[in-house]
Amino acid sequence: MKYALITGASKGIGKAMAEILAEKKHNLILIARSSDLLAALAQSLKSKYQIETAWLAVDFTETGAAYKIQDWCKENNYSIDILINNAGYGLSGPFENYASKEHTDMMQVNMNVLVELCSLFLPELKTAPKAHILNIASSAAYQAVPGLSLYAASKAFVLSFSRGLQYELRHTNVRVTTICPGGTETDFANRANLNPKARKAGEKLNMSADEVAKMAIDAMFAGKTEKITGFVNQLGAVFVWLLPKKLVEKTAAGIYSQD
Numbered sequence: 001m002k003y004a005l006i007t008g009a010s011k012g013i014g015k016a017m018a019e020i021l022a023e024k025k026h027n028l029i030l031i032a033r034s035s036d037l038l039a040a041l042a043q044s045l046k047s048k049y050q051i052e053t054a055w056l057a058v059d060f061t062e063t064g065a066a067y068k069i070q071d072w073c074k075e076n077n078y079s080i081d082i083l084i085n086n087a088g089y090g091l092s093g094p095f096e097n098y099a100s101k102e103h104t105d106m107m108q109v110n111m112n113v114l115v116e117l118c119s120l121f122l123p124e125l126k127t128a129p130k131a132h133i134l135n136i137a138s139s140a141a142y143q144a145v146p147g148l149s150l151y152a153a154s155k156a157f158v159l160s161f162s163r164g165l166q167y168e169l170r171h172t173n174v175r176v177t178t179i180c181p182g183g184t185e186t187d188f189a190n191r192a193n194l195n196p197k198a199r200k201a202g203e204k205l206n207m208s209a210d211e212v213a214k215m216a217i218d219a220m221f222a223g224k225t226e227k228i229t230g231f232v233n234q235l236g237a238v239f240v241w242l243l244p245k246k247l248v249e250k251t252a253a254g255i256y257s258q259d
């Protein structure tokens with residue numbers, strides 16, 4: 001019996017992807033920190049869609065988080081053919097406002113655990129007839145974003161790493177898909193402590209978590225390498241590529257750097 005393992009499944013885009021996969025009758029392993037939310041989601045998806053569900057509360061900033069997940073899967077004979085690395089968050093405002101540990105914790109969640117899970121589960125994914133890795137980056141991956149500098153850099157890392165991995169695995173049964181959402185209505189803005197200007201800028205353009213999740217799952221099953229969600233975000237990436245970097249960065253700073 002195969003499972004789809006989703007990190008950051010307790011809320012937002014991860015929770016919405018879990019619902020879509022459950023509807024498609026995939027068994028699910030749900031990972032995040034919030035045990036109450038995970039337990040409730042696992043129970044409701046199990047009874048609504050008659051699938052198998054399991055959940056594990058793990059804080060990715062703790063040492064060995066990815067190994068803990070792998071060990072737990074082995075102990076319970078959970079075998080996966082879909083790995084979705086979705087857990088992530090941002091920290092907005094000046095870089096120097098945060099302690100060094102806050103920066104490295106974010107890199108741990110957004111980058112290190114994602115890489116470790118790809119590395120630890122790849123041998124198993126390669127034994128399935130067809131398998132997928134879905135990594136969630138961001139439209140912030142395409143440019144430097146003053147006021148979200150490290151977050152944007154962490155997502156540029158995810159995009160570059162995932163594209164490289166997809167090429168390496170192109171002749172195998174494993175497809176690697178990267179999704180780059182723009183502003184999405186989730187808890188992201190609260191956790192990142194986005195300023196009112198940034199929130200207001202997002203109000204008109206934000207997509208819903210359900211919309212983004214559907215695009216992500218569709219792109220994954222279509223075997224796409226990279227997908228920017230929504231026309232406006234796609235247009236934004238083109239402008240970022242065309243315009244001088246200084247202008248792009250000044251515009252972003254005007255939105256994200258203000259207190």
Ligand SMILES: NC(=O)c1ccc[n+]([C@@H]2O[C@H](COP(=O)([O-])OP(=O)(O)OC[C@H]3O[C@@H](n4cnc5c(N)ncnc54)[C@H](OP(=O)(O)O)[C@@H]3O)[C@@H](O)[C@H]2O)c1
Nearest residue numbers: 008010012013032033034060087088138183184186187188
């Ligand atoms: N919303 C946007 O505008 C937007 C735009 C571009 C990209 N993204 C990306 O989309 C992904 C999903 O974010 P979202 O928008 O759905 O935000 P969200 O609602 O805040 O969800 C973030 C998920 O990550 C989990 N998480 C956070 N810190 C964790 C930790 N230390 N250990 C384990 N799990 C942790 C959270 O679960 P717990 O709190 O229960 O641990 C939650 O399930 C992220 O990678 C984010 O960077 C979001």
